[in-house]
Amino acid sequence: MGEVVPGLVSAVVVNWNGGEYLRACLSSLKAQTYPDLECVLVDNASTDGSADLVEREFPWVRVVRNARNRGYASAMNRGIREGRGEFILALNFDVVLAPEFVARLVEALRAFSRAGSASGRLYRADSPALLDSAGHEAYRPRLFRNRGYMEPDSPLFQVGTEVFGAPGAAALYRREMLEDVALDGEYFDEDLFAFFEDVDLDWRARLRGWTSVYVPEAVGWHERGGTGRRRNDLVEELNFANRVLVVMKNDSPSRLARNLPAFLLTLALKAAELALARPRVLARAAARILRLAPRILEKRRKVQAGRRVGERAVEIWFRPLPYRRYLRRQLARWGGRKGRRGARRPGRRSPE
Secondary structure, three states, rough: OOOOEEEEEEEEEOOOOOOHHHHHHHHHHHOOOOOOEEEEEEEEOOOOOOHHHHHHHOEEEEEEEOOOOOHHHHHHHHHHHHHEEEEEEEOOOOOOOOOHHHHHHHHHHOOOEEEEEEEEEEEEOOOEEEEEEEEEEEEOOOEEEEEEOOOOOOOHHHHEEEEEEOOOOOOEEEEEHHHHOOEEOOOHHHHHHHOOOHHHHHHHHHOOOEEEEEEEEEEEOOOOOOOOOOOHHHEEEEHHHHHHHHHHHHHHHHHHHHHHHHHHHHHHHHHHHHHOOOOHHHHHHHHHHHHHHHHHHHHHHHHHHHHOOOOOHOOOOOOOHHHHHHHHHHHHHHHHHHHHHOOOOOOOOOEE
C-alpha cells in the first residue's frame, strides 16, 4: 500500500469465476456519482476467463491475480493493501449498486467520526420487493443474520440507524478502523477463509469502540447467485465451524455463560441438520474447529487485550432470538433436505 489518499474510495471486488455477474457489478461502480473512486479486483485463480474479461472490457479496474484460490478473507486483505483509499468498499461481484450508493455511505462515515463501517439497503435481485440486508444484527444465542433478510420493505428499513455491523456483500469501511482492529496485518481473519469474516470484523470493531451505521438511501441489489447460493459441502463446513471460531475469539466468558444453553441448542440443531444430510461435512467442521482452535485462542488473547469498551457496551447489540420463527425456518430446511434426498436428481442443490 502506498500513501493513503484522503477522500478516495477503493472498491475491492474478490472474484472467483464471476464472469456471469461482473459486467453488471463493475458497470454500476463506473456509474457512481462519487467522483473519487478506484477499483481493485482480486482474482482467486478463476478458470472461466473472467479476469481477462475485466482487463479487456474495464481497463480502469486494476486486476490482481492470485495463483490459487486463497479464500475471500485473504483476497480481500490483498485488495485493501493494494488500494490507496481513505475508505474501502468491500463489494461482492453479484451486487449491483444504485448510482449514489457510495456517495451516501461516504457522507455517513464523515458525519459520524466513530463509525467504522456503513451499509445500505440491499434488495434481492430475484425478488426486488424483498430485502436482502439492511445491516447485520446479532442474537443472544450467538446467531447472526442480515437484518431484514427475505422481508418486504417497510418503514422500519427506511430510517437510518446504528446496527451491529455491515454485511460484507457491500460494506464501506473506514481505513482508520481497519488498521486499528487488524491482527498481525490481517483485516479479515484469513483462518476463516470465507464466511463469518465480516461478522468477526464487526465484533472486533465493537470491542475497540467503533460503531456501524445503516444508510437506507444507499440502495443496491444482491443476486446471491454467484457468492451466496452455492451451499456445497465446503460452504456448510465453513459456516458451521466459523460461527464457533468467531465466538471463541471474541466473546466475553461471562456473557457467553449466560447464553450458553441457547448457544448450544442452536449449535445442536444445526449439527443435527448436517448429521442427517451431510454427516461427513459435520465431521470435517469439527476437525476444522479442533485444528484452528489454538491459533484462534492466541488471536483471542490479542483481541481481548486490546479491547476499549466494557462487556455491556457490546452485549446490548445482542437481541433476543425470535425462537418460533427460527424453529420454523429450521424445520423448513430439514423438510427441504428430506425432499431433495428423495428427488430424482440427488446432485441438484437449491439455495437456502
